[in-house]
Amino acid sequence: MTATGASLGSTAIEGKLRSPARPYGKKRSIMPGFGITFGFTIFYLCLIVLVPLSAVFVRSAGLGPAHFVDVGFSARAMASYRLSFGAAAAAAAVNSVFGLLIAWVLVRYEFPGRRLVSAMVDLPFALPTAVAGIALTAIYAPNGWLGQYLEPLGMKVAYTPLGVVVALVFVGLPFVVRSVEPVLADLGHDVEEAAASLGAGRVDTFTRVILPAIGPALLTGFALAFARGVGEYGSVIFIAGNMPFVSEVSPLLIVTQLEQYDYAGATAIASVMLVASFALLLVINLIQIWSRKRMAA
Numbered sequence: 043m044t045a046t047g048a049s050l051g052s053t054a055i056e057g058k059l060r061s062p063a064r065p066y067g068k069k070r071s072i073m074p075g076f077g078i079t080f081g082f083t084i085f086y087l088c089l090i091v092l093v094p095l096s097a098v099f100v101r102s103a104g105l106g107p108a109h110f111v112d113v114g115f116s117a118r119a120m121a122s123y124r125l126s127f128g129a130a131a132a133a134a135a136v137n138s139v140f141g142l143l144i145a146w147v148l149v150r151y152e153f154p155g156r157r158l159v160s161a162m163v164d165l166p167f168a169l170p171t172a173v174a175g176i177a178l179t180a181i182y183a184p185n186g187w188l189g190q191y192l193e194p195l196g197m198k199v200a201y202t203p204l205g206v207v208v209a210l211v212f213v214g215l216p217f218v219v220r221s222v223e224p225v226l227a228d229l230g231h232d233v234e235e236a237a238a239s240l241g242a243g244r245v246d247t248f249t250r251v252i253l254p255a256i257g258p259a260l261l262t263g264f265a266l267a268f269a270r271g272v273g274e275y276g277s278v279i280f281i282a283g284n285m286p287f288v289s290e291v292s293p294l295l296i297v298t299q300l301e302q303y304d305y306a307g308a309t310a311i312a313s314v315m316l317v318a319s320f321a322l323l324l325v326i327n328l329i330q331i332w333s334r335k336r337m338a339a
Contacts, residue, residue: 059070098316102309114310122311127318129291130271133247134209134218134264141218141263142256148219149226161218166213171276178209179280201283206291209277214267221263225256258333265326272319 045089113119144278148160166174182189182199189200199205229252237247275293282289292315299308 043123067256095316097236098309098312099150101306102313105306105310109306110310110313112156112316113307114314118286118290119286119292119295119311119314122290122295122319123287123314125206126272126292126315127322129203129206130268130274133207134208134268136211137218137267138216138260138264141215141267141311143224145219145222145226149223150231154333163216166216171213171274172280174212175209175277175280176278178205178212182208182281199302200281201285201289203282203289205281205283206278206289210271210274210280213274213277217266218260218263218271221259221266222256225259229255261326261330261333265323265330268326269319272315 105113127273144163148156148163179186179200181187182192182205183191184193184200186196186200188199192199197204199208233251233255234247237251242250261296273293275291275297281292282291282294284290284294292311296308296311299305299311
């Protein structure tokens with residue numbers, strides 16, 4: 043037997059020893075314990091997410107269909123839904139524009155105090171929402187730092203739906219910035235240089251090269267900011283004014299029902315918000331999946 047044959051034979055034997063027999067067509071995972079970890083994941087999600095949400099539906103089902111519709115779709119409740127979802131969508135749209143701009147500056151440029159600016163982006167994460175609401179009210183109230191100059195111009199912010207949008211912009215900004223920032227960092231300057239070398243202008247480079255690449259991340263940030271805004275309570279109640287049919291958000295209406303010991307009515311409003319939020323987030327996720335497939339193609 044030649045040296046080459048002996049070497050091939052020993053390699054085949056070592057391969058058999060290192061690779062245990064497994065059924066045909068079954069791929070072996072590199073990371074062990076998938077069954078245990080997957081089972082724990084499902085159990086944990088059911089315990090933390092599905093069980094509490096199921097309790098909301100079960101409690102609201104005790105009202106009966108007629109009473110559920112009367113409470114969950116009353117005129118006051120519908121006004122609060124319009125404000126909560128409309129203000130959350132408007133704030134998420136504003137954050138999508140300015141969050142992208144902030145992420146672009148933090149990724150593309152080096153300047154003194156860059157880390158301080160990056161830390162300020164995360165401030166709404168650490169700041170209690172009630173403190174944020176008090177601060178915004180002190181700034182935009184009719185006698186506040188900015189409100190005293192805006193009100194003579196006919197721009198009243200505090201105690202109006204516009205104040206709700208301002209509060210939601212404050213709490214939702216970090217979601218967009220932190221979603222877009224890593225994608226921009228991975229994109230690099232070479233993509234822009236390649237587009238410029240092919241004769242593309244700045245606008246064409248941004249709209250045809252950069253924006254499609256960061257589109258899914260930007261949509262993710264929009265969805266996160268929107269979801270946070272729909273359920274926001276602490277930063278809104280101080281600046282909103284909480285006037286029924288005008289500036290009353292749905293979370294506040296739920297708290298009002300609880301203070302009146304109307305637990306079934308509170309769960310009815312919560313159920314409507316839950317279904318609507320889930321439907322909107324599902325649509326956003328489907329659009330995101332379609333965008334990713336289109337980019338891959």
